[in-house]
Amino acid sequence: VTDSRVRLKDVAAAAGVNPSIASRVLNGDPTVSTRPETRERIHAAAASLGYTPNAFARGLKLRRTMTLGLVLPNLVSAVNLEIIQGAERRAATAGYVVLIADADDFEATGDLHRRLLLEHRVDGLLLASTASEPMVTELDRHGLPYVFVNRRPTAGRGTCVSNDDEGGMALAVRHLAALGHRRIGQIAGPDGVDTAARRLAGYRRAMSEAGLTVTNDLIAAGPFSEEGGWQAMHHLLELPQPVTAVAASSLVGAAGAMAAVHARGLRIPDDVSIVAFHDAPIAQFLHPPLDTVRMPLREMAETAVDCLIRVLQGEEIDDVILPTPPVLIERASTARLA
Amino acid sequence: VTDSRVRLKDVAAAAGVNPSIASRVLNGDPTVSTRPETRERIHAAAASLGYTPNAFARGLKLRRTMTLGLVLPNLVSAVNLEIIQGAERRAATAGYVVLIADADDFEATGDLHRRLLLEHRVDGLLLASTASEPMVTELDRHGLPYVFVNRRPTAGRGTCVSNDDEGGMALAVRHLAALGHRRIGQIAGPDGVDTAARRLAGYRRAMSEAGLTVTNDLIAAGPFSEEGGWQAMHHLLELPQPVTAVAASSLVGAAGAMAAVHARGLRIPDDVSIVAFHDAPIAQFLHPPLDTVRMPLREMAETAVDCLIRVLQGEEIDDVILPTPPVLIERASTARLA
DNA sequence: CTGTTAGCGCCTTCAG
DNA sequence: CTGAAGGCGCTAACAG
Numbered sequence: 001v002t003d004s005r006v007r008l009k010d011v012a013a014a015a016g017v018n019p020s021i022a023s024r025v026l027n028g029d030p031t032v033s034t035r036p037e038t039r040e041r042i043h044a045a046a047a048s049l050g051y052t053p054n055a056f057a058r059g060l061k062l063r064r065t066m067t068l069g070l071v072l073p074n075l076v077s078a079v080n081l082e083i084i085q086g087a088e089r090r091a092a093t094a095g096y097v098v099l100i101a102d103a104d105d106f107e108a109t110g111d112l113h114r115r116l117l118l119e120h121r122v123d124g125l126l127l128a129s130t131a132s133e134p135m136v137t138e139l140d141r142h143g144l145p146y147v148f149v150n151r152r153p154t155a156g157r158g159t160c161v162s163n164d165d166e167g168g169m170a171l172a173v174r175h176l177a178a179l180g181h182r183r184i185g186q187i188a189g190p191d192g193v194d195t196a197a198r199r200l201a202g203y204r205r206a207m208s209e210a211g212l213t214v215t216n217d218l219i220a221a222g223p224f225s226e227e228g229g230w231q232a233m234h235h236l237l238e239l240p241q242p243v244t245a246v247a248a249s250s251l252v253g254a255a256g257a258m259a260a261v262h263a264r265g266l267r268i269p270d271d272v273s274i275v276a277f278h279d280a281p282i283a284q285f286l287h288p289p290l291d292t293v294r295m296p297l298r299e300m301a302e303t304a305v306d307c308l309i310r311v312l313q314g315e316e317i318d319d320v321i322l323p324t325p326p327v328l329i330e331r332a333s334t335a336r337l338a
Numbered sequence: 339v340t341d342s343r344v345r346l347k348d349v350a351a352a353a354g355v356n357p358s359i360a361s362r363v364l365n366g367d368p369t370v371s372t373r374p375e376t377r378e379r380i381h382a383a384a385a386s387l388g389y390t391p392n393a394f395a396r397g398l399k400l401r402r403t404m405t406l407g408l409v410l411p412n413l414v415s416a417v418n419l420e421i422i423q424g425a426e427r428r429a430a431t432a433g434y435v436v437l438i439a440d441a442d443d444f445e446a447t448g449d450l451h452r453r454l455l456l457e458h459r460v461d462g463l464l465l466a467s468t469a470s471e472p473m474v475t476e477l478d479r480h481g482l483p484y485v486f487v488n489r490r491p492t493a494g495r496g497t498c499v500s501n502d503d504e505g506g507m508a509l510a511v512r513h514l515a516a517l518g519h520r521r522i523g524q525i526a527g528p529d530g531v532d533t534a535a536r537r538l539a540g541y542r543r544a545m546s547e548a549g550l551t552v553t554n555d556l557i558a559a560g561p562f563s564e565e566g567g568w569q570a571m572h573h574l575l576e577l578p579q580p581v582t583a584v585a586a587s588s589l590v591g592a593a594g595a596m597a598a599v600h601a602r603g604l605r606i607p608d609d610v611s612i613v614a615f616h617d618a619p620i621a622q623f624l625h626p627p628l629d630t631v632r633m634p635l636r637e638m639a640e641t642a643v644d645c646l647i648r649v650l651q652g653e654e655i656d657d658v659i660l661p662t663p664p665v666l667i668e669r670a671s672t673a674r675l676a
Numbered sequence: 677c678t679g680t681t682a683g684c685g686c687c688t689t690c691a692g
Numbered sequence: 693c694t695g696a697a698g699g700c701g702c703t704a705a706c707a708g
Contacts, residue, residue: 007701018679023703033677052456056403057701059394060684076423081414084422088440097453099405100438102426115435118390226623252620259623282590285564285597287625345685356695361687371693395685398700
């Protein structure tokens with residue numbers, strides 16, 4: 001009954017009408033006034049035959065593919081999973097389908113570019129945690145709409161959706177300061193990455209608001225990875241005046257940092273307190289359970305999809321910073337300074 | 339120069355030939371014998387105009403979309419990230435593009451079904467960590483090819499690609515037994531999940547080979563999650579004769595288990611040794627660094643893509659279990675029984 | 677209120 | 693060795 005090879009002409013035949021009118025009725029074309037009876041027959045025929053329009057044929061005609069491209073660098077990051085999930089869900093409810101692509105391909109072989117843009121496979125792109133100049137200029141040249149997710153490039157023309165990185169990090173640091181810590185280190189992200197820069201700014205702001213001075217040695221930059229956090233923590237602990245608390249700009253970095261603390265025979269939170277930016281289930285099961293600031297990644301991706309769809313409809317959209325206020329989840333990795 | 343709106347007719351015009359011959363030359367049609375000169379001109383024109391065929395038009399004609407669907411349940415699992423990455427990469431090199439879809443949609447709304455199958459958006463499906471009966475029968479009804487990744491359904495007709503779950507778990511258990519442990523627990527996956535069943539079988543086999551008896555209370559089943567591992571570990575530690583070692587069938591489960599051990603004031607590996615199935619960067623940074631058995635997920639996905647492509651070409655393919663032998667990575671979470 | 681026609685961009689028989 | 697013609701499945705002018 002539900003054969004997949006039913007074409008519009010089939011339902012038209014079944015309903016005893018011409019394909020064109022069947023098309024218009026099924027698409028709810030307002031300019032067509034059919035008598036209810038006919039319209040009923042058409043819908044019934046479509047339903048009973050299990051008709052579903054062929055996306056490619058329709059795309060060819062309409063010049064709309066109803067597919068969104070999701071470009072991610074370094075697919076292996078838990079952050080990306082949440083983004084993928086959020087994007088897929090929201091896209092699905094809006095009738096779109098999502099194509100994933102690894103950003104590295106673009107840089108390396110230009111292959112992504114060929115496959116997604118030139119082949120006209122997508123209506124628009126979600127650029128997650130990427131903002132490479134060459135990619136963006138290519139997109140502009142082709143007039144392909146895009147929106148940034150979790151990245152806010154200084155030079156870009158596209159809309160971007162991000163969260164309150166600065167406020168979130170400030171919240172973490174304030175928590176530490178309130179516990180009496182004065183030498184609070186920052187495990188920062190890589191130089192040149194805007195999310196990292198904003199979190200660092202939040203750290204600086206909160207420190208100065210707490211009347212604490214920030215010296216450069218308190219800031220240890222490195223990749224958003226366990227290894228990066230591990231290195232950074234060692235650095236902060238080897239200082240002439242070691243830190244007593246640390247705010248990590250990523251969850252994985254915090255995990256690495258915790259390992260470094262343990263490796264030196266120190267205890268958390270007795271000897272050093274730690275808070276991380278970005279929450280995930282694993283945080284609760286680390287040793288000790290880690291204090292985090294929640295990062296609404298799924299929501300970010302959903303919002304980005306909404307924005308992109310609106311852009312596709314011709315709207316001009318301003319950058320959006322999620323209104324969701326950052327929230328601190330206290331567990332057991334911070335303590336009052338002894 | 340590289341405008342995206344160049345059509346075949348444009349390059350044909352530029353080369354001074356008819357579109358049809360341009361098409362044949364560009365696609366390397368062997369039945370056409372052009373003089374090198376003409377062929378040269380066509381290629382030059384295509385290159386200088388930056389011609390790329392429109393995927394939708396071609397798909398409509400050829401009835402091949404050159405896109406693969408990747409269906410995943412519960413997008414939020416690190417296991418999926420590696421699968422996504424492997425699949426995307428390999429698909430890309432084979433000229434395919436990948437569409438992701440959440441399996442839950444299928445079950446819940448049937449929406450996935452409509453969007454991917456009926457709309458003819460994909461040539462075939464990769465079913466990762468899913469094997470729902472209704473979905474599979476639907477696919478069969480539509481004659482859409484699919485291959486299972488990291489799942490090996492008993493009833494299914496499709497090819498499946500998996501790794502040596504049983505051998506890997508056996509390796510882990512043997513390691514524990516060699517350290518003198520006798521009461522070795524198994525943190526198993528959910529009932530009815532084939533990967534979980536095979537790992538459990540590996541546990542049983544290794545136990546009996548080591549001359550150890552397995553009682554039901556040594557096996558704690560639960561979801562592949564931190565919480566699941568946490569519950570399971572508590573169970574195993576509350577036994578009249580608590581376990582001294584544990585083999586966890588997932589990395590996240592092991593993390594939960596470690597937390598449970600700590601929560602009871604016990605130490606790893608002094609009081610209880612732990613090994614997990616599935617390795618990832620985080621394992622090295624847990625406290626203590628966790629012993630794991632490597633799980634070649636990326637490779638699995640790559641192989642699955644290869645298989646699917648061959649199936650699309652009409653080949654019949656047998657199930658494949660990755661030949662990569664399981665390897666144990668010793669870190670610091672296991673010790674000789676005191 | 678409904679049907680006819682043309683074409684989206686591409687490939688592929690079939691003639692020349 | 694090359695061109696003309698038809699059609700994949702769908703939609704949108706433009707008639708009737």
